[in-house]
Amino acid sequence: GDSVTQMEGPVTLSEEAFLTINCTYxxxxxxxxxxxxxYPGEGLQLLxxxxxxxxxxxxxxxxxxxxxxTTSFHLEKGSVQxxxxxxxxxxxxxNQPRKLIFGAxxxxxxxx
Amino acid sequence: NAGVTQTPKFQVLKTGQSMTLQCAxxxxxxxxxxxxxxxxxxxxxxxxxVGAGITDQGEVPNGYNVSRSTTEDxxxxxxxxxxxQTSVYFCASKTDRVGNEKLFFGSxxxxxxL
Numbered sequence: 001g002d003s004v005t006q007m008e009g010p011v012t013l014s015e016e017a018f019l020t021i022n023c024t025y026x027x028x029x030x031x032x033x034x035x036x037x038x039y040p041g042e043g044l045q046l047l048x049x050x051x052x053x054x055x056x057x058x059x060x061x062x063x064x065x066x067x068x069x070t071t072s073f074h075l076e077k078g079s080v081q082x083x084x085x086x087x088x089x090x091x092x093x094x095n096q097p098r099k100l101i102f103g104a105x106x107x108x109x110x111x112x
Numbered sequence: 113n114a115g116v117t118q119t120p121k122f123q124v125l126k127t128g129q130s131m132t133l134q135c136a137x138x139x140x141x142x143x144x145x146x147x148x149x150x151x152x153x154x155x156x157x158x159x160x161x162v163g164a165g166i167t168d169q170g171e172v173p174n175g176y177n178v179s180r181s182t183t184e185d186x187x188x189x190x191x192x193x194x195x196x197q198t199s200v201y202f203c204a205s206k207t208d209r210v211g212n213e214k215l216f217f218g219s220x221x222x223x224x225x226l
Contacts, residue, residue: 004154032213043116043202043217044155089154093213099170100213102154 002027004090004103012109013080021075021106023064023090031092033057033066033073034100038087047075047088080110114138118203118218125193125225133188133221135203141216142208144186148172148199149220155202161186162208193225 007022025033032051036044048057053068062077073090090103119134137144145160157170161180175197177189186205190197200222204215 034213036215041219043204043219044215045217046214049213099157099160100155100215102156104152104154 002031002092002094002101004092004101006088006090006103006106009087009105009107010109011106012111015082015110015112016079017110019075019077019080019084019108021088021090021108023073023075023103025071025073025090025092027071027092027094029094030068031094033064034091034093035062035064035073035075036089036091036102038089038105040086044089080108082110082112084108085110116203116205116216116218118201118221120221121219122222123224125190125223127194127225129193130189130191131193133190133201133203133223135186135188135218136184137186137203137205137216138184139205139216140183141205142183144180144203144205145170145215146176146178146186146188147202147204149202150199158188158201190223195225197223198225199223 003026034049035047037047038044048059050057050066056065064075087105087107089105091100093100116137142163146158147155149155156172159178161167200220203218206215
């Protein structure tokens, strides 16, 4: 079935370091891809999305490119801040808008 | 500007007890859903609804009931709680337009079943 695999955390970085969180997916067809972020004590919120191959989603300095050939949607940020500490979830959905399939989440901790 | 409101934030139950988790949204969203979040497993869909009077099962519906009598409210009922239902529960809503997958989440309910 359809699934999302993320790199295990926690990922621990110093402020201003470069961030990559890997995400790969298994799906029949070409889904839309998403990154959601969960800050401590809060619900998830949409960070960025891409709806077709080679699309790049971006928001708040984060970027991810939809790579059909490698079935990947890796999240990157050039210079992380302490305020980026959160859990990041990769997700996919088809044009059946009733279900998102989430990965297990990757916890990011950024230290000053 | 409340968004999605869940109550309670924390709950402890004994095995066999029943309870209802409340969810309300004030954005006039047609679609509402319940997820559970377990360590290492991400979020899994329990039930969802695309409008008042319409509900459907998600990935892990067993042991849970839902109803949707109004657009605003989507309560989740545990009929006879089990330790396997210890989890964090999230309610989420969105408009039900095709191609719109931006879910708005509540802040969660942490449930422990002893």
